[in-house]
Amino acid sequence: MKNIPYVISEVWKRFSRDDIPGIAAQLSYFFLLSLFPFLIFLLTLVGFLPISADQVLGMIRDYAPGNTMEIIEENIEVLMNQQNRGLLSIGIIGSLWAASHGIYALMKIFNRAYETEENRSFFQSRFIAIVLTVAMLLVTITVLLLPVFGRILGEFIFSFLGLTETFLQIWNALRWISSFVIMVIVLACLYKLAPDERIPFAHAFPGAIFAAVCWQLVSLAFAFYVENFGNYSAAYGSLGGIIVLMIWFYISAIIIVIGGEINAILYKGNMAR
Incomplete structure (x- = not known):
């Protein structure tokens, strides 16, 4: 706890020194670039799983700002109507390559944070970027599937074993906690593998926990703000949804970068002792 003021002070210094706002702007562009290839893959994959597009939309809607859902839903409708195995293959290649640009940019950013x-x-870096992209994709799918199938499994165990309502309440809490834990682990892998620095895995967790908690809280808060106060469509017309999406990506990118900076600050502090 005594390190918190020091970490906050260092993050504030690095915010301008490492140009975190500018870096986040680059990342938000790559996130937008990879969004629809990712949707092609995810929603085509959904067609081969026992989960409906409505369930996927429900999970996305919990975090995505309101104005963005119209754009996402329109593309989902088009993509689901064109579903086939050939599209699945194209979606995999397109989403991996496009999204890996964002991870590749993060690798450069974290190298700057660790001053290495x-x-x-090039091939090693690209391979790591693609592996991390796949990991991020898997955690997204897991976050979408766990609440759905966790509830079904919990209700089955509840009825089959004749357990009390308390079990069902605990189970419902655990399936959400499991999604959060998986998100933290994948972010820790990102912070561990992205920089060209031998970082102990344990040192990747402070930033991962910070990023996972802040991303969920900020996403929910921003969605609430857009839903109730921010009328971007009035100012930007049909571009309102894209503007909101870019702002959401921008905020998310800042959180991810700050998580990496926190790890670098703590790591450098430990090395100096």
Whole structure:
């Protein structure tokens, strides 16, 4: 706890020194670039799983700002109508390549945070970026599936074993906690593998926990603000949804970068002792 004021002070210094707002703007562009290839893959995959597009939309709606849902739903409708196995393959390739640009940019950012040079070859860096992209994709699918199938499994166990209502309440809490834990682990892997620095895995968790908690809270708060106070459509017309989506990506990128900066600050502090 005594390190918190120091970490906050260092993050504030690095905010301008490492140009975190500018870096987040770059990342938000890559996030937008990879969004629809990712949707192609995710929603085509949904067609081969026992989960409906409405359930996927319900989970996205919990976090996505309101103005963005119209854009997402329109593309989902088009993509679901074009579902086939060929599209699945194209979606995999397109989403991996496009989304890996964002991870590749993060690798450069975290190298700057750790004040280290990138000594890995282009192919090594790209391979790591693609692996991390797949991991991020898997955690997204898991976050979508756990609440749905966790509820079904819990209700089955509840009825089959004749357990009390208390079990069902605990189970419902655990399936949401499981999604959060998986998100933290994947973010920790991102913070561990992205920089060209030998970082102990345990040192990747402070930033991962910060990013996971802040991303969920900020996403919910921003969605509430847009839903109740921010009328972007009045100012930007049909572009309102895109503007909101970019702002959401921008805020998310800042949180992810700050998580990496926190890990770098704590790591450098431990190395200096």
